[in-house]
Amino acid sequence: MNALTDLFREWIPQQRWFGGKGREWAGVTEDGFFLDRGNPVLSVHRVRIEYADGGRDTYLVPLSWRDQQSEELEHAYIGAVAGEGQESYAYDAMRDRESTAPWLIHLANGSSVGPMHFSPAGEGDIPEGLPGDIVSTEQSNTSLVYGQEAIFKLFRRLEPGLNPDVEVHRALRRTDNEHIAPLLGHVEIDDAAGGEPATVAMLQTFVPNASDGWRLATASVRDLYAEGDLHADEVGGDFAADSERLGAATASVHADMAAVLPTEPAAPEWYATVARQMTERLAAAIEVVPQLREHADGIREVYAAVAGSSEPVxxxxxxxxxxxxxxxxxxxxxxxxxxxxxxxxxxxxRRELDSPLRDVAGMLRSFDYAARHMLVEQPEDTQRAYRAQEWAARNRAAYCAGYSEASGLDPCGDSPLLRAFEADKAVYECVYEARNRPHWLMIPLQSLARLAGRD
Incomplete structure (x- = not known):
């Protein structure tokens, strides 16, 4: 094992984007090439990890190299590698502003460097000469914001094939949909074994002066909790109008996705397959979250209703x-x-065709989460629980109304599929919370009690 793989073995498990936490490593190899030989030097490495359980992952790691250590970059320091009589110091290139400009230069030029290929989406949209600032809130990927103009997302875990984020945005670019940030370009890397290239990164128009939906929604919930004698529709921070517009935006994007990407009527066997997959996920989740057993029979009935559904999709x-x-x-x-x-x-x-109700269910679950996340602090407060339910119901209904008005379809009627999608998402949430935030487990469990007909 060389010095660089030793550094990766120590450094990668500590990164937020690393998805193999807790798994024992059986081996690690890497191959790399120089993307820019300026100062600092920028190299890109594919790090292949073999796990003791037989699994494998490949991660993309850009490094910046310096002849001397930098105190200003201590937060990005990975380690030192000896070579040709002196040490070179490796840094996380995504956190080294002086090494971020080459990504946009190569995209603007449509370059190919080693196995990596840069593809601009149009003419003259890519801002060159700007350094990128890292977005610190991400988990599975790493993004850089270039001024107020563009955002560059690096996909850390590499898989053969075009990433859906690039594929969908590239298709939607033809629609001029006002509810997406236009794609400016993407980057791919050849497979060393001659297979399908993997998507490395994408560049989009940056959306300045925008507010995150979760923060806006939870601020509305806090406003409601602060008003002891007002209903959700009487509070100054009422979110329902925004929820309705969000429903309309979702319907607009769904319609344009259907116009520019493949569609097909669901065959009868699709319903049975969806129900079987959900039931299998429930069985696996029960092994992780025993509390699910209490609701398991009711959840299975929800899934069974999908298997026999004639709902047109x-x-x-x-x-x-x-x-x-x-x-x-x-x-x-x-x-x-x-x-x-x-x-x-x-x-x-992730590229398979599905029902748009999958997305509707995800957003309905998110409204429940926004309403109930503060109940974790006071789980016995029945008044607050009532107000949370009122907020969630109001905003779920508003979202569905906005979707219906924009599409002509009521996504939240008496749909067995929507109910099943919600339950499936809540089961996933139970596993996530049990592993990461056990004190939040009550949120999806309470929702499953309702969805399974026990509450």
Whole structure:
């Protein structure tokens, strides 16, 4: 094992974007190339990790190299590598502003460097000469904001095939949909074994002066809790009008996705497959969250209703991971972000056609979360619980009304599929909370009690 793989073995498990936490490593290899030989030097490395359980992952790690250590970059320091009589010091290049400009230069020029290929989406949209500032809130990817003009997202875990985020945005660019941030370009890397290239990164128009949907929604909930004798529709921070506009924005994006990407009517066997997959996920979740057993029979009945459903569905490309944290409100409306789907799922499954109700269910779950997240602090406060339910119901209804008005379809009627999608998402949430925030587990469990007909 060389010095660089030793550094990666120590450094990668500590990164937020690393998805293999807790898994034992059996081996690690890397290959790299120079993307820019300026000062600092910029190299890009594919790090292949083999786990003791037989699994494998490949991660993309850009490094900046300096002849001397930099105190200003101590937060980005990875380690030193000896070579040719002196040490070179490696830094996380995404946190080194002086090494961020080459990404945009290569995109603007449509360059190919080693196995990496840069593809601009249009003419003259890419701002050159700006350094990028890292977005610190991300988890599975790493993004850089270039001034007020563009945002560059690096996909850390590499998989063969075009990332859905690029694919969907590239298709929607033809529609001029006002609810997306236009794609400016993307980057791919050849597969060393001759397979399909993997998507490395994408560049989009940056949305300045925008507010995160989750923060706006939870601020509205706090306003409601602060007013002891007012209902949700009487509070100054009422969010329902925004929820209605968000529903309309979702319907608009769904319609344009259906217009420019494949669609097909759902065959009868699709319903049975969806129900079977949900039931399998429930069985696996019960092993992690035993509290789910109390609701398991009711949840299975919800899933069984899908297997025998005759509800008409036109399958299409969907967002796949829609929630309040994936939307931004601007002065003119809502922007929907991150069409890559659930990052933990294989890329091929994220590109499959699905029902738009999957996205509607994700947003309805997010309204429940926004309403109930503060109940974690006072779980026995029945008055606050009542007000949370009132806020959630009001905003769920407003979202559905906005979607219906824009599309002519009521997404939240008596739909067995929507109910099942909500339950499936809540089961996923139970596993996530049990592993990461056990004190939040009550939120999806309470929702499952309602969805399973026990509350």
């Amino acid at each position: 036109v399958r299409q490309r969907v967002h796949g991971d829609l929630h309040l944290g994936q939307v931004l409100r601007t002065a003119t409306g809502w922007i929907i972000l991150d069409f890559e789907g659930e990052p933990a799922r294989p890329l091929a499954s």
